[in-house]
Amino acid sequence: MKYVILENYETQGVDQKRRLIQSQSQQIAEEVSTSSYIRGETSQLVDSELIQLANLFNGRVIIVNSNFRIIRDTYGIDEDKYIISEEVLQSFLGKNSINYNKDYRFLEMTIPVRNEESSEVEGIMIISVPTTDVNDASEALGNTVLILQIILTVLICAVAFYMSHSLTKPFSKITRSLEAVGGVSEETISIPDYTETKLLAEAYNRMLQRMQTQEDSRQEFVSNVSHELKTPITSMKVLADSLLAQDNVPVELYKEFMGDIAEEIDRENKIISDLLSLVKMDRKSSDVNIQETNINQLIELILKRLRPIAAQRDIELVLESFKPIIAEVDETKLTLALSNLIENGIKYNNAGGWVHVSLNVDSKYFFVKVEDSGMGIPAEAQEHIFERFYRVDKSHSREIGGTGLGLAITRSAVLLHHGAIKVYSKEGEGTTFTVRIPLKYVE
Numbered sequence: 201m202k203y204v205i206l207e208n209y210e211t212q213g214v215d216q217k218r219r220l221i222q223s224q225s226q227q228i229a230e231e232v233s234t235s236s237y238i239r240g241e242t243s244q245l246v247d248s249e250l251i252q253l254a255n256l257f258n259g260r261v262i263i264v265n266s267n268f269r270i271i272r273d274t275y276g277i278d279e280d281k282y283i284i285s286e287e288v289l290q291s292f293l294g295k296n297s298i299n300y301n302k303d304y305r306f307l308e309m310t311i312p313v314r315n316e317e318s319s320e321v322e323g324i325m326i327i328s329v330p331t332t333d334v335n336d337a338s339e340a341l342g343n344t345v346l347i348l349q350i351i352l353t354v355l356i357c358a359v360a361f362y363m364s365h366s367l368t369k370p371f372s373k374i375t376r377s378l379e380a381v382g383g384v385s386e387e388t389i390s391i392p393d394y395t396e397t398k399l400l401a402e403a404y405n406r407m408l409q410r411m412q413t414q415e416d417s418r419q420e421f422v423s424n425v426s427h428e429l430k431t432p433i434t435s436m437k438v439l440a441d442s443l444l445a446q447d448n449v450p451v452e453l454y455k456e457f458m459g460d461i462a463e464e465i466d467r468e469n470k471i472i473s474d475l476l477s478l479v480k481m482d483r484k485s486s487d488v489n490i491q492e493t494n495i496n497q498l499i500e501l502i503l504k505r506l507r508p509i510a511a512q513r514d515i516e517l518v519l520e521s522f523k524p525i526i527a528e529v530d531e532t533k534l535t536l537a538l539s540n541l542i543e544n545g546i547k548y549n550n551a552g553g554w555v556h557v558s559l560n561v562d563s564k565y566f567f568v569k570v571e572d573s574g575m576g577i578p579a580e581a582q583e584h585i586f587e588r589f590y591r592v593d594k595s596h597s598r599e600i601g602g603t604g605l606g607l608a609i610t611r612s613a614v615l616l617h618h619g620a621i622k623v624y625s626k627e628g629e630g631t632t633f634t635v636r637i638p639l640k641y642v643e
């Protein structure tokens with residue numbers, strides 16, 4: 201900006217000077233011609249006018265005749281000398297020339313003197329004028345602009361410093377708050393300085409809350425696992441101790457207790473293998489083994505395995521399948537998921553009841569519905585049944601032999617296939633689980 205302003209100022213100053221000189225000297229050039237001054241005649245009037253012109257601009261006026269000889273120099277130093285230069289030659293061809301020398305700070309103009317009758321160029325007037333005044337003024341202006349520049353720079357730096365400091369202050373505050381809160385805790389942070397920081401703090405608080413919930417469920421899971429694993433061991437210990445405490449125990453009692461111990465070992469085994477399945481499923485899709493599978497066959501196999509258990513309790517097990525279905529699934533995991541649903545249908549049923557499994561398909565998904573005529577699930581328990589170790593009636597479930605991990609495994613397996621699972625149940629009437637799985641597996 202400074203450069204543009206100064207350049208503009210200087211150009212205008214010089215231009216104004218040039219126009220002034222031009223208008224003044226044009227008139228004198230005509231008089232030089234009419235008074236035959238150029239042809240050697242003396243004229244007091246012209247002489248004084250030339251000196252006046254030179255004085256007016258504090259400069260020098262030179263008159264050159266057609267022989268390139270200087271006939272008048274207001275400085276009086278170059279008279280009778282010859283002058284041949286580009287500008288002079290150009291002027292004899294009838295052109296005005298203007299030459300502004302910025303470094304030496306002067307303006308030189310050549311004006312042709314024409315014969316008033318033939319209008320031929322018969323001489324030249326050269327006017328050199330110093331432009332120091334314009335240059336000085338421009339320099340003074342430059343200094344003022346420089347001072348302004350410095351003041352502005354300092355001001356901008358100060359404002360920038362202040363702004364950046366005050367703008368980033370809430371963010372340092374956030375950092376401090378986050379550090380103060382540390383890990384998962386019930387504390388929340390609040391930075392109401394800007395809308396952005398407020399939203400950030402709120403989002404962080406929500407995240408904290410989610411982490412807290414996760415942490416709670418993790419702790420609950422760990423305590424559940426320890427408890428569940430300890431229960432069979434405690435039973436075994438009690439059984440073994442009571443045998444050891446007696447002498448001469450009859451073989452029948454040994455057999456009975458050993459049978460109980462074997463049962464507890466089976467139970468412990470089931471919990472451990474269920475936990476392992478869950479952990480495997482939680483480890484994201486890294487170890488899924490997707491293959492094109494015949495779903496009808498897969499379900500028939502599950503039913504075949506469960507039929508003896510159903511028969512024991514006199515429960516009718518029926519499969520309804522409408523179409524052959526081929527889908528991309530992890531056979532082992534899906535078998536685990538569906539087995540548990542059907543097994544639940546049998547386990548939590550009344551003797552003489554029924555379990556209906558139906559299989560359906562559309563262009564994108566296949567659907568498995570497991571309906572039973574069993575005891576149903578109370579409405580308030582329905583949202584919890586997919587949680588690990590959750591059982592509606594703990595004493596009853598234990599008697600039936602559940603660990604509460606089955607539906608958690610089922611849900612993980614369904615989600616692993618990007619499917620969905622829903623439950624509809626009425627206490628005392630029965631339960632329906634519906635599972636929807638995409639035919640094509642998506643990574």
Ligand SMILES: Nc1ncnc2c1ncn2[C@@H]1O[C@H](COP(=O)(O)OP(=O)(O)OP(=O)(O)O)[C@@H](O)[C@H]1O
Pocket residue numbers: 474540544545548572574575576577585590591592593597601602603604605606607608631
């Ligand atoms: N079809 C059903 N009818 C009635 N209650 C059910 C049914 N399915 C599940 N439940 C209830 O939901 C609880 C959780 O089921 P889940 O399959 O997770 O555990 P489980 O059957 O007790 O043990 P596991 O399947 O690990 O042997 C059960 O304990 C039971 O109370």
Ligand SMILES: [Mg+2]
Pocket residue numbers: 540543544602606607
């Ligand atoms: Mg189960």
